[in-house]
Amino acid sequence: MHFQLSDDQQMLKSLVERFVQDHYADGQRNTYLATPYGFSPETWSLLGELGIIATAFNEADGGFETDIKTLTVIFEAFGRGITAEPLIEYAYEAGALFAATASPELKSAWIDQLVSGEKRLALAHTEQRARDNPLWVEVTATPKDDGFSLTGSKSLVPSGIGVDGYIISSKSIDGSEGDLSLFLVPAETPGLQVAPYRLVDGRVAVKLDFDAIQIPASHKLNGGIQALTAVQQKADIARCAETLGLMETMFEATLEYLKTRKQFGRPLGSFQALQHRMVEQYVAIDQLRSLILRLTLLKSEETEELGEMIAGVRAFAAEAGTALGHETIQLHGGMGVSEEVIVATGHKRLMMLARYPYSAERAMDIYAGVSA
Numbered sequence: 001m002h003f004q005l006s007d008d009q010q011m012l013k014s015l016v017e018r019f020v021q022d023h024y025a026d027g028q029r030n031t032y033l034a035t036p037y038g039f040s041p042e043t044w045s046l047l048g049e050l051g052i053i054a055t056a057f058n059e060a061d062g063g064f065e066t067d068i069k070t071l072t073v074i075f076e077a078f079g080r081g082i083t084a085e086p087l088i089e090y091a092y093e094a095g096a097l098f099a100a101t102a103s104p105e106l107k108s109a110w111i112d113q114l115v116s117g118e119k120r121l122a123l124a125h126t127e128q129r130a131r132d133n134p135l136w137v138e139v140t141a142t143p144k145d146d147g148f149s150l151t152g153s154k155s156l157v158p159s160g161i162g163v164d165g166y167i168i169s170s171k172s173i174d175g176s177e178g179d180l181s182l183f184l185v186p187a188e189t190p191g192l193q194v195a196p197y198r199l200v201d202g203r204v205a206v207k208l209d210f211d212a213i214q215i216p217a218s219h220k221l222n223g224g225i226q227a228l229t230a231v232q233q234k235a236d237i238a239r240c241a242e243t244l245g246l247m248e249t250m251f252e253a254t255l256e257y258l259k260t261r262k263q264f265g266r267p268l269g270s271f272q273a274l275q276h277r278m279v280e281q282y283v284a285i286d287q288l289r290s291l292i293l294r295l296t297l298l299k300s301e302e303t304e305e306l307g308e309m310i311a312g313v314r315a316f317a318a319e320a321g322t323a324l325g326h327e328t329i330q331l332h333g334g335m336g337v338s339e340e341v342i343v344a345t346g347h348k349r350l351m352m353l354a355r356y357p358y359s360a361e362r363a364m365d366i367y368a369g370v371s372a
């Protein structure tokens with residue numbers, strides 16, 4: 001099989017690596033996470049200037065649509081840097097979903113600024129009682145006064161603070177049980193209550209509450225569960241690649257620590273028991289890399305097979321990433337849980353990737369063909 005990178009893919013890889021080197025090499029990560037947004041708006045704007053945000057959008061919308069292989073190259077590099085910018089949430093989920101479902105008139109008002117990063121959207125789909133069921137939506141949308149009245153709550157909107165709007169899912173307005181409806185809700189909509197809180201990885205999520213907020217008919221998006229699933233599949237590939245990059249960085253940091261830290265007059269890495277534990281993690285990293293390479297051989301139009309394969313890779317990535325995090329922290333000893341050590345920050349991000357937007361158990365159910 002031919003797995004060498006093309007010139008364009010190598011250029012994007014080098015671009016992201018340079019971005020990480022320039023903005024994360026001196027420990028700025030915790031500074032970015034400590035901001036009210038959970039990331040630096042300046043570095044987000046830079047991603048727009050570099051054209052990285054545009055990779056989430058079609059060429060017709062002013063973007064540089066990427067194939068699966070290019071997508072994995074980009075996010076493995078971001079994962080290695082343990083970056084804080086919510087590129088998946090803003091661009092590959094909410095932005096791409098908006099681009100795929102908005103009417104021409106609504107799209108023309110937003111798309112250029114979404115592609116450049118000047119505006120940001122967040123996906124508000126997860127509800128407290130959903131429990132991994134993507135069709136469990138309690139938000140209601142009722143036709144009213146040439147528009148819709150939305151009532152309900154969204155418990156988890158990752159990176160939902162400081163955005164320009166939300167894509168909110170509701171029960172299908174035509175009553176279809178196997179579908180849902182989507183609406184663009186500007187952040188300044190009267191009656192929309194936004195409550196921010198921190199996630200385990202230090203990023204900022206919000207809880208949305210709204211009671212009979214009025215949304216114009218033009219803000220109803222032309223898509224439902226199929227459009228949402230297609231977007232989240234691509235986002236899941238990015239999450240798997242980010243997990244791989246995180247695991248590589250944490251493994252390398254732990255290996256270096258075991259080579260330099262001495263106990264009983266010998267480097268820790270000289271003890272065979274610890275060598276065996278590191279080999280197990282090396283094998284897990286190689287397994288995940290192989291599974292991701294397998295995804296790159298599938299065509300995007302092979303929707304059903306691709307969806308099952310993505311879910312299978314997600315299930316493995318969630319379990320393997322969490323296990324590696326536990327191991328690297330324990331091998332560092334007590335200092336492994338301090339924020340000054342990269343494995344602690346990396347493990348927190350791995351925990352979030354393993355649980356959102358659904359658990360490893362749900363991913364395995366999808367892979368096995370078990371319905372929600």
